[in-house]
Amino acid sequence: MRAISLVAGAVFKESVRDRVPYSMVGFAVLLIAASYLISQLTAGQDLKIIKDLGLAAISWFGLLIAIFIGIGLVSKEVERRSVYSLLTKPLSRDQFILGKYAGLVFTLVVNLSAMTLALALLLAYMNAVAPPEVKAGWSAPALDPRLLTAVVLTVAELTIVTAIALFFSTFSSPLLSALLTFGLWVAGHFNQDLRNFESVVNAPAVAWIMRGLYYLLPNLAPFNLRAEAVHAVDVPIRDVLLTLAYAACYVAVLLVGAIAIFRRRDFK
Amino acid sequence: MAAAIEIEELSKDFLTGFWRPRPYRALDRLTLSVDEGEVFGFLGPNGAGKSTTLKLLMQLLYPTTGSARILGRPAGDLAVKRRVGFLPENPSFYDHLTGEELLTYFARLFGLRGAGATSRVARVLDDVGLGAERRLRLRQYSKGMVQRVGLAQALVNEPDVVFLDEPMSGLDPLGRRHVRQLMLRLRDRGCTVFFSSHILSDAESLCSRVGILAQGRLVASGRLSEILAFELRGWEVVVANLDDAVRARLEPQVRGITALAHGRYTIELAPDASPERFVHELAASGAQVVSLNPLRETLEDYFVQSVGAAAARETGL
Numbered sequence: 001m002r003a004i005s006l007v008a009g010a011v012f013k014e015s016v017r018d019r020v021p022y023s024m025v026g027f028a029v030l031l032i033a034a035s036y037l038i039s040q041l042t043a044g045q046d047l048k049i050i051k052d053l054g055l056a057a058i059s060w061f062g063l064l065i066a067i068f069i070g071i072g073l074v075s076k077e078v079e080r081r082s083v084y085s086l087l088t089k090p091l092s093r094d095q096f097i098l099g100k101y102a103g104l105v106f107t108l109v110v111n112l113s114a115m116t117l118a119l120a121l122l123l124a125y126m127n128a129v130a131p132p133e134v135k136a137g138w139s140a141p142a143l144d145p146r147l148l149t150a151v152v153l154t155v156a157e158l159t160i161v162t163a164i165a166l167f168f169s170t171f172s173s174p175l176l177s178a179l180l181t182f183g184l185w186v187a188g189h190f191n192q193d194l195r196n197f198e199s200v201v202n203a204p205a206v207a208w209i210m211r212g213l214y215y216l217l218p219n220l221a222p223f224n225l226r227a228e229a230v231h232a233v234d235v236p237i238r239d240v241l242l243t244l245a246y247a248a249c250y251v252a253v254l255l256v257g258a259i260a261i262f263r264r265r266d267f268k
Numbered sequence: 269m270a271a272a273i274e275i276e277e278l279s280k281d282f283l284t285g286f287w288r289p290r291p292y293r294a295l296d297r298l299t300l301s302v303d304e305g306e307v308f309g310f311l312g313p314n315g316a317g318k319s320t321t322l323k324l325l326m327q328l329l330y331p332t333t334g335s336a337r338i339l340g341r342p343a344g345d346l347a348v349k350r351r352v353g354f355l356p357e358n359p360s361f362y363d364h365l366t367g368e369e370l371l372t373y374f375a376r377l378f379g380l381r382g383a384g385a386t387s388r389v390a391r392v393l394d395d396v397g398l399g400a401e402r403r404l405r406l407r408q409y410s411k412g413m414v415q416r417v418g419l420a421q422a423l424v425n426e427p428d429v430v431f432l433d434e435p436m437s438g439l440d441p442l443g444r445r446h447v448r449q450l451m452l453r454l455r456d457r458g459c460t461v462f463f464s465s466h467i468l469s470d471a472e473s474l475c476s477r478v479g480i481l482a483q484g485r486l487v488a489s490g491r492l493s494e495i496l497a498f499e500l501r502g503w504e505v506v507v508a509n510l511d512d513a514v515r516a517r518l519e520p521q522v523r524g525i526t527a528l529a530h531g532r533y534t535i536e537l538a539p540d541a542s543p544e545r546f547v548h549e550l551a552a553s554g555a556q557v558v559s560l561n562p563l564r565e566t567l568e569d570y571f572v573q574s575v576g577a578a579a580a581r582e583t584g585l
Contacts, residue, residue: 006376010362017364084356085421088326089377090349267328268282 003091007099008106015069015107025111028061029118036122047126047138048230051147054119055226059154062112063185066158069107070165071177073100074262083267097166097259104162109155116151123147140232149240150229156247157223161185163254164218170262188220218250270340272429272460273302273325278334280320294320296484297334302462302477304428307455309471310464311567312481313575318464319357321481322433325462326354338429350378353427357434357464359418363407367398367417370406371424378425388424396420397446411438419447423454430454432463436470448474472567480571482578488570495570503537506558507550514553532558 035053040046074097077083087096120143127135127142140146164184168177194217197210222243228235278298281291295317302308312318323329325336327344336343339351361370371389380388393402396416401409409417415438422430435451436444451474454461465471471478472492479489488495502523510533519525523536537543547557 002379003377006373010373013369014362014364081356081358081360082362084323084326084328085354085359085361085374085418087328088349088352088354089374090346090379091377092346264330266330267323 003095004099004102007086007091007096008103011073011100011103012107012110015104018069025061025114028057028115031057032115032119032122036126047123047142050119050122050126051144051230052226054122055147055150055154055229058112058115058119058151059157059224059226061115062108062154062158063161065108065111066104066161067165067178067181067185069104070162071169071174071181073104073166074169074258075172075174075177078267087267093263093265094259097170097255097262101163101166101255101258104166105159108158108162112151112155112158116148119147144229144232146225146229146232146234149235150225153223153225153240153243156244157220160188160218160220160223160247160250160254163251163258167254167258167261170258170265184218185220188218189224190221191217191219192221219246223247270304271301272304272306272339273300273308273462274337275300275321275325276335276337278321278324278336279332280317280324280329281332291332294484295324298481298486300479300486300489302460304460305455305458306477307451307461307475308463309475309478310462310481311466311468311471311478311571312464313466316481317484318481319433320484322354322356322431322462322464325431326352350425351428353422353425353430355418355422355430355432355435358437359414359421361406361414361417361421364405366403366405367393367409367413367420368402370417371420374421375424380425388426392420392424393417395423395450397443412440412443415439416443419450427459429460429462432461434465435463436465436467444470468567468571478567480574482575485578487578488574492567495567499565500539500562501565502539502563503541503543503546504559504561504563505535505537505543505546505550506532506560507535508532508556508558510550510555511553514550514555536563 032050032054035050035057036046038049038053074083077086083096087093091099123142130142161181165177165181168180172180191214194210194214198204198207201207222239225235225240227233275298278295279293280295281293283289284292298317298321310318310321320329324331325338325343338345338348341348365373368389371392372385375385375389390399390402393399396419398413398416398420401413406414406417415435419432419435422432432451435447439447448470451461451463461474463474475492477489477491478495480487506528508531510531515525515533518535522541523538526534526536528534537546543560547560550557
């Protein structure tokens with residue numbers, strides 16, 4: 001456990017000293033601020049627009065961090081040959097993979113927390129300055145707990161994306177890993193269409209393959225609760241917990257796969 | 269004395285080619301044993317399989333056949349890793365860390381904490397001559413400094429066995445001397461040193477035993493005193509102010525005369541020649557004798573013979 005946490009700490013330190021995540025967080029904070037300005041132009045919908053754009057910014061910039069750091073987690077170590085020194089220390093290959101994953105998830109949590117805090121501060125300011133008659137027209141309070149649920153599920157979605165990026169990073173180049181990860185993220189959001197493919201195509205074999213793909217590919221649509229949070233629609237806690245459990249299982253399978261590949265790998 | 273490293277019939281094939289991959293044998297049935305406390309030089313030309321062997325011992329590569337044991341346990345065992353240090357060829361580390369941070373990270377992986385880790389890191393960095401640069405980021409290090417920090421990370425756990433892949437690479441003459449002294453200090457404290465090199469003078473001055481690898485095969489191994497007969501092969505005299513008439517007169521009596529820079533010549537004599545009489549004759553003819561040296565077989569000669577013989581066997585010539 002100590003070796004895993006040391007590797008995770010090193011990943012976090014590298015990301016702290018890397019300008020990429022910071023620029024992304026800065027950009028996301030700016031976008032949230034810009035959404036406040038845009039909302040000033042839309043009478044009565046300002047709070048919803050801020051929530052919508054804010055949550056979208058958190059999700060998109062989190063995705064960029066997950067993909068762009070995740071794809072280099074292993075392949076960069078191999079390319080720059082730092083893996084030679086690291087793997088000859090008392091550290092198993094399994095611990096290396098788990099440490100890399102934990103480090104990136106921790107980095108994501110810290111970055112998304114910063115973005116969420118920026119959004120919360122903006123919403124708190126709106127709440128403080130809005131007159132009572134305007135507040136009466138809001139369908140949900142400015143600091144609605146549903147927003148936090150949406151962010152938590154965004155983090156859960158990103159843990160899957162990170163695991164996908166790490167999985168591809170164990171055997172392919174950063175560019176290919178980025179393309180495959182992004183492709184799976186897109187497919188994951190349209191996964192439901194594969195399940196009902198027989199209603200579109202009258203070919204049982206194709207429908208069977210699509211059904212198989214439905215179970216194989218990540219189902220990421222349930223992680224998107226942004227619309228529910230913005231429009232104050234309640235989501236049963238059972239659904240949220242099931243979605244989190246699904247994320248844990250999917251991540252576990254991907255990590256087992258990544259470890260199995262990495263264990264067998266030769267470093268020429 | 270117990271064996272620190274035991275290699276048995278170790279082979280490694282790499283697949284080459286995209287459409288029809290074919291195995292290429294990089295290491296062929298290597299069997300070797302290195303005793304505890306020994307400095308063993310693993311020599312060979314580029315591409316001989318030295319780095320492949322070291323990576324197999326470090327489990328960065330998996331063998332096609334054969335096995336290796338270090339300190340009595342299988343190579344790659346976590347308990348072995350705790351007692352082993354490794355310097356890869358042309359090492360590369362994390363640019364964003366300072367030398368001190370890198371070594372602290374590695375020291376913690378060995379279970380060192382707090383003040384113990386700090387003092388160990390400071391001592392090892394001083395040992396490799398990087399004490400003053402310990403707070404510089406690695407991206408600011410020169411190639412020689414990266415090589416030194418690579419040595420430091422291999423020694424941070426005070427290993428019982430240390431594997432060094434081309435440890436002198438990228439070092440200036442002062443750095444090389446420093447590393448030679450470091451290796452001798454390691455030997456003096458009982459550490460087994462297994463290092464690969466193609467710089468034969470280093471091996472000659474450091475090793476108790478050497479192994480010579482060519483085209484993936486061990487072509488020779490043994491103690492330097494056994495390998496090199498140290499018998500006299502001739503004499504080499506360097507002279508200045510040698511006029512053409514004297515040179516023409518000497519030519520039939522000697523093995524060869526080679527012109528050097530600044531009007532100097534090297535004259536090679538047979539082993540049974542009398543160098544004292546020859547030097548007197550030269551002085552009497554007005555030439556100035558700069559130096560007189562016996563010629564003995566060197567590790568380089570042995571290396572060239574062994575590698576050349578292996579290449580001849582391979583080509584069937």
